[in-house]
Amino acid sequence: MTAAPRTIMLQSMQRPKRRRKASLRIWVPIGVIVLITLGAIIIPMLYNYDPLKSDLVSRLKPPGTTLPDGSVAIFGTGQIGADLFAEMMAGARVSLIIGAATLLIAGVIGVLIGLLAGYYGGWLDTVLMRVADIQLAFPAILLAILLASVLGQGVMNVIIVLSISNWVVFARVARSQMMSLKSREYVEAARTLGLSDGHIIFRTLLPGCLPPILVVATVELGHVILAEAALSFLGVGVPLGTPSLGNTISTGTQYLATAWWISTLPGILLVALVLATGILGDAIRDRFDPRLRSA
Template identity: 60%
Template sequence: MTTETAGVDREVTAAFDTVKRRSANAAGRRRIVTCLVIVACYVLVALFGPMLRKYDPVQTFTQDRLMPPGSTTSQGLALLGTDQVGQDILSQMMLGARVSITVGAGTLLLAGLIGVTVGLVAGYRGGWVDAALMRLADIQLSFPSILLAILIAAVVGPSVVNVIVVLAITNWVTFARVTRGQVLTVKNREYVDAARTLGAGHLHLALRTIFPSCVAPILVVATVELGHVILAEASLSFLGLGVPTDVPSWGSTIANGRDYLGDAWWISTLPGIALAALVLTCGLLGDAMRDRYDPKLRSL
């Protein structure tokens, strides 16, 4: 009876653990979907908001300056108020979302291309190639990324393209290290040896056999880095080193309202809330995707 009871207890415990893991997995999927919906709303607002909102975000209307949210101006209803020169905050936030998401997407594409290529070559070739590329990555990691971005941005000047290039230079290392680690994990597995035995060349092995196993970790890193990149772009624009001053940005809008926090809190507060919500959502999405693609959960 004791052996039978112990066996039943083990089965019940195993079944309970399976149900618990599946429940956690389902909760993780719901978190991913929720975060993706929020990010999609930001993207839709960035794409179509400036076209639907007829209020010119860069034209000044001094007669409408510092009007609180919900006020009626000479150009119509200002749902989120106006700034110190009469520009509509909602229109600036919509166009600023377009700039931030464009910079984020462009930076991830460029940084991902550089980092994945470096990580794939380093992990696959090994030896002195791996050592040289990783020492280069270590040298860059020795500099704080935001200070390096400020230094480069101050040299090349404010521009959307320059911001993308600057942030890509400071963020490729993460993609390279993650890709290299994954390549080192899978390059000696049986299916890679089988493809090598069948006569597959180095390019085929790297791109068609090994690289597909790196996609999931790269997507997780890209999701997390999206929030960091958007925050970095806002920081550079806040300092006047990001996009040009005639292009609305969340960072520049927040900077413009810092002298009016007592009288016109909405100028800095509302873009700050939108920026914080997007960065937090990207962080939660990255965390949920990491849990979802954890090897311990793939078997469920």
């Protein structure tokens, strides 16, 4: 057998393996995210979780303990006696809500700014991108801490802070895509037909910009959830009366020697959620743009 047919045969044998690997990289993180999302919605309701209810008799019980009411604390209990599993899922629900709302606000604002800057160019592009450069000069987490300290604690304030901190990423990606697409033949044809700038931007060019924006949104979801946990951990994010993975981890640091599970298990859940979004974003990037495919 000559070299060329052998190479073709080897490539044909490797294609199914690559497809299976690519499918696993997409469906496994999707499964993790969906499972956590469903748990965040259902588990607190099944457990009748109340973040303000305390049960001092059942506090700081290790995982697997049978409580006085006959229920089993799968992940143990916290410092006020609440079931840690329900507390984690309630915290995940808040984190996912903040993440989704932040991506919606930051995405809409950032994409709109990026589309306008990339399409019109000139002084508008210069002004908008210099504002973006100034913001990028500050570390995102430090900017978020500064804004959160000024606005105070609260779920809505955290969403505003993280939206201000993350719009630049969407603007940069949308501008880059717009600049690469606006000189294409079909755009020139749309101008020749007399279509308005709004129609060209939002009906002709925006669909071509969506794949990289989708990739950025997937990856940024993990970053936003991690940033929210960091703000809550530092005491400038979600108030203590509201369940949050960051608050639970922060509170558990006081009991690491005697109740390690209070910080460790929410930390594992947070890592799993952030890793799943990162892997999913990487896989979507490979699917939409093979030129950026990771090794």
